[in-house]
Amino acid sequence: MATANAQRARAAITIRDFQPVDYPAIVEISNRLFPDDLTTAEEEQWDDDHWDATRYVRKRRVALGPDGSVVGEGSFSHMPSSFHPQRFAMWIAVHPESQRMGVGTSLYEDLLEELRSFDAIALRTWVKESMTETAAWVERRGFKELMRAWESRLDLDTFDSGRFAPRAGPPSGIEFASLADELERNPGALRDLFDLDNAIAPDMPRIDPHTPMNFEMWTDWVLNSPGSEPRAIFLAKDGDRYVGLTELFKSEAQPDVLFTGLTGVLREYRGRGIAFAIKLRSLDWAKANGFREVRTWNSTLNAAMLGINMKLGFVKQSPWITYGKDLTQE
Structure with a gap:
């Protein structure tokens, strides 16, 4: 029964390209997940607007719930300070009230599919040690710990x-x-x-x-x-x-x-x-x-x-x- 419910919940999720109108929603998600590391829509948009898209790739997607609201975001991008054309940073964030419903998995699979067009060979992502469920989720998808930073x-x-x-x-x-x-x-x-x-x-x-x-x-x-x-x-x-x-x-x-x-x-x-x-x-x-x-x-x-x-x-x-x-x- 739990598996069937999860499948129905995931089927109700829609993934689409990120749009500027989504900034307030993704900022709300980020600030709910990281209340000690707040951001603003203006800061997020500034980063996107001043990204050198002629040299570096950045792709952003959002997940919509049944009511059309943004319940998660996912992205991948080159890392300018450690650039390799086939190595990317990946980030996925799901609203706390929409977790365990397949939102993160849907975003992850969508991003992986698009990464194939860039012949990606390696991914990097970051998890706070205290977020044990997130760390386990990442590890189940084949990610290995490489380094820690205080x-x-x-x-x-x-x-x-x-x-x-x-x-x-x-x-x-x-x-x-x-x-x-x-x-x-x-x-x-x-x-x-x-x-x-x-x-x-x-x-x-x-x-x-x-x-x-x-x-x-x-x-x-x-x-x-x-x-x-x-x-x-x-x-x-x-x-x-x-x-x-x-x-x-x-x-x-x-x-x-x-x-x-x-x-x-x-x-x-x-x-x-x-x-x-x-x-x-x-x-x-x-x-x-x-x-x-x-x-x-x-x-x-x-x-x-x-x-x-x-x-x-x-x-x-x-x-x-x-x-x-x-x-x-x-």
Whole structure:
């Protein structure tokens, strides 16, 4: 009887292409599933509108219930920072009140069918460890765990940078500056930052090889996105050379929270306390400008960065699991 009911429920589901009118519905689903990681329709649409569709694929579908309302969404896309033409990220989200009705399965099978036209060979997806039912659902479909990343949060209301005064300043020969200041001084600041980002990123623990994102798309995100805040991106300089950085981005949905991008230092400058000091500078800025919390994500294999965050007072949350599926075995 249960199987028959599930089959009837699934038969009542319709899958169609995503339309702009669907943004409020998919945001509601996301915010119900992840109430600590809110988003807005404006943020979601900005990301889609500024996606470089000439180079990267992104496909979105929605599932409709019997009454025509959106009860789930699914998507797959290339990953610009680890690009391979046949490797894709997949994301499926189902409204809590429509789960266990075959919505996720219908979306998954629909996306898989379309992926065949791109000769896809591998998939990546992400599940929070605390979402045990979702993890089991993913694993039943042949996904294997590849890596874990801690989410960590710092409460700025209780953060006291004075405890780290001996390590607060840049080491000898190094100075710190915000991207906002550098944009006024250096016409090539964005290109130099882009090159620095791509020099550091390959050294981070990762599953797939790093590839540089399209420069125009990256620039748009850094300067013009809803999360842009050039005053909160700090650079370590040796003369005019950028040798380290830490990035913070805003959120429209959570205006009192900042999200960490990349923090790192060129290999030949490591071991001098630059990463700790520049991150401390960014946290001082965040607290002085009225933000309540800073969040960051680090691979469980990134012992150096995890050590810095723990010393600064970040508190670990439930980790995120990266799953992968080899489609060549399908």
